Amino acid sequence: xxxxxxxxxxxxxxxxxxxxxxxxxxxxxxxxxxxxxxxxxxxxxxxxxxxxxxxxxxxxxxxxxxxxxxxxxxxxxxxxxxxxxxxxxxxxxxxxxxxxxxxxxxxxxxxxxxxxxxxxxxxxxxxxxxxxxxxxxxxxxxxxxxxxxxxxxxxxxxxxxxxxxxxxxxxxxxxxxxxxxxxxxxxxxxxxxxxxxxxxxxxxxxxxxxxxxxxxxxxxxxxxxxxxxxxxxxxxxxxxxxxxxxxxxxxxxxxxxxxxxxxxxxxxxxxxxxxxxxxxxxxxxxxxxxxxxxxxxxxxxxxxxxxxxxxxxxxxxxxxxxxxxxxxxxxxxxxxxxxxxxxxxxxxxxxxxxxxxxxxxxxxxxxxxxxxxxxxxxxxxxxxxxxxxxxxxxxxxxx
Numbered sequence: 001x002x003x004x005x006x007x008x009x010x011x012x013x014x015x016x017x018x019x020x021x022x023x024x025x026x027x028x029x030x031x032x033x034x035x036x037x038x039x040x041x042x043x044x045x046x047x048x049x050x051x052x053x054x055x056x057x058x059x060x061x062x063x064x065x066x067x068x069x070x071x072x073x074x075x076x077x078x079x080x081x082x083x084x085x086x087x088x089x090x091x092x093x094x095x096x097x098x099x100x101x102x103x104x105x106x107x108x109x110x111x112x113x114x115x116x117x118x119x120x121x122x123x124x125x126x127x128x129x130x131x132x133x134x135x136x137x138x139x140x141x142x143x144x145x146x147x148x149x150x151x152x153x154x155x156x157x158x159x160x161x162x163x164x165x166x167x168x169x170x171x172x173x174x175x176x177x178x179x180x181x182x183x184x185x186x187x188x189x190x191x192x193x194x195x196x197x198x199x200x201x202x203x204x205x206x207x208x209x210x211x212x213x214x215x216x217x218x219x220x221x222x223x224x225x226x227x228x229x230x231x232x233x234x235x236x237x238x239x240x241x242x243x244x245x246x247x248x249x250x251x252x253x254x255x256x257x258x259x260x261x262x263x264x265x266x267x268x269x270x271x272x273x274x275x276x277x278x279x280x281x282x283x284x285x286x287x288x289x290x291x292x293x294x295x296x297x298x299x300x301x302x303x304x305x306x307x308x309x310x311x312x313x314x315x316x317x318x319x320x321x322x323x324x325x326x327x328x329x330x331x332x333x334x335x336x337x338x339x340x341x342x343x344x345x346x347x348x349x350x351x352x353x354x355x356x357x358x359x360x361x362x363x364x365x366x367x368x369x370x371x372x373x374x375x376x377x378x379x380x381x382x383x384x385x386x387x388x389x390x391x392x393x394x395x396x397x398x399x
Contacts, residue, residue: 009056009281015039016280030376031130033283033343037372040287051288057281064282066246067274068129068344069161070228073250074267075128076154088326089151092319093159096124099318103311107363112304115358118168122349122367123308123315123342125160126153127375131338134379138386145331145386148323149338156316157247160345165241168352181238188234189248192227196256213263220266221273224253243348286347286368295365304366309373316340330385337382346371 019035022028028035043050053061081089100123104116113119131153135141141150166182199205212219228249235245257266295301313336320336327335350364359367 005054006056008051008054009060011043011051012040012057012281012284015043015284019280029380032280034372034375036280036283037287037290037347037368040284041290041292042287044288044290044292046290046292051284053285053288057285057288060278060281061285062282064274064278064280064285065348066228066232066242068279068282069243069246069348070250071271071274071279072129072157072344073247073252074254074270075132076158076251076254077150078255081151081154085147085151086155088148088322089155092152092322093124093155095319095322096156096315097121100124100311100315103315112363113353113359115168115353118349118353118358119367120315121160121163121167122346122353123312124156124163125342125345125349126156126316126339127342127344128153128157130341130343130375130379134338134383138383140386144327145335148327149335152319152335152339156339157345158251160349161241161244161247164349164352165235165244168241168349168356168358177239181240185234185238185240185244185248189231189252192230193252193256196252200256210263213266218269220263221269224266224270225273227253241352283347286351289351290368291361291365294360294362295369297362301362301366304363305369305373308366308370312342312370312374313337313340313378316342334382334385337378337385341374341378343368343371343375 015036019039020032023030023032023035040051042048045052051057097120100120101116103123104113104119107113107119108116128150132141132150135146135149140146162182166179209219228246231245231249231252232242233245235248236242295305316339317336320332320339323335324332346367350359350367353359354361354364
């Protein structure tokens with residue numbers, strides 16, 4: 001058996017430690033994942049050549065991606081998705097896809113992509129895990145701005161993950177067979193969710209969980225991880241993308257675990273496992289894989305970065321105009337900027353697109369670079385817009 005080395009993983013782990021320290025010490029005002037991806041580029045084959053993707057890094061990066069989507073699904077609050085909020089968010093996503101498809105067709109016309117729909121889907125998501133903290137920290141999460149933006153991000157993330165799994169899975173089979181498999185997948189999910197909800201109502205079982213949850217057993221965390229692995233394995237076995245299983249696992253856990261009074265630190269523990277261990281490996285590995293040489297090989301390649309950044313803004317900002325009658329101009333502009341903030345899904349979609357040959361490595365790298373810039377620029381600009389005037393635009397949406 002080939003001996004596994006941990007030299008590459010050590011460098012990745014050191015970057016995972018150093019990135020948030022650097023951001024905090026210098027008060028850079030950007031999320032640590034941006035620094036992690038950039039650092040991955042620097043230590044990767046494109047620059048210094050210190051790190052390559054070997055088995056330990058590959059495995060942990062894959063687990064990190066699954067955990068990232070799992071925690072994104074955990075952010076979903078189905079209670080918000082109803083009435084006028086759900087209607088506006090759904091219409092907005094349809095507009096997003098229409099604009100994105102137009103952008104994809106334009107990109108295909110100049111041979112930047114082979115599949116316009118993949119680009120449309122890649123541009124259609126919003127980083128829910130990045131947007132929610134921004135809104136909470138600014139005090140807007142519970143008002144109309146927060147309701148609409150979080151609902152739109154939830155619908156966009158959910159739909160984008162499903163579309164990517166259905167239409168661009170690497171597994172063999174027609175789209176019809178994938179729809180059938182998706183139906184089977186949904187049926188199993190419903191059965192699991194029902195079983196979990198029934199189990200949660202058992203006083204004896206709940207008492208057992210309470211007794212073990214804060215011991216070395218960490219039973220709630222183990223159940224959550226088992227649910228994540230089970231749904232990822234199920235998605236893979238029925239021919240869907242594993243990211244769908246991870247995302248749905250988080251959404252199911254969020255739906256059945258609404259009462260957290262008896263386990264207030266449960267979600268914090270899950271975030272500690274994800275953001276403290278495996279998720280940084282995914283981001284650093286994404287930087288290592290980024291083909292920077294191809295990206296900067298020509299002026300045409302470099303030009304794709306601002307074009308895709310503008311496309312991301314166009315695709316996600318324009319649908320926010322639907323909120324103008326509810327929010328007013330300033331809050332609508334802020335919502336549009338926040339909706340255009342996207343990185344994890346773009347990294348995932350670009351990687352899948354390159355693997356299946358739907359986009360080139362240059363286009364994939366440009367998409368990731370545009371996603372990085374969106375995370376750096378758009379939330380900051382949204383906060384600048386909101387600071388200009390705090391107004392009653394944050395009042396809750398009424399049905």
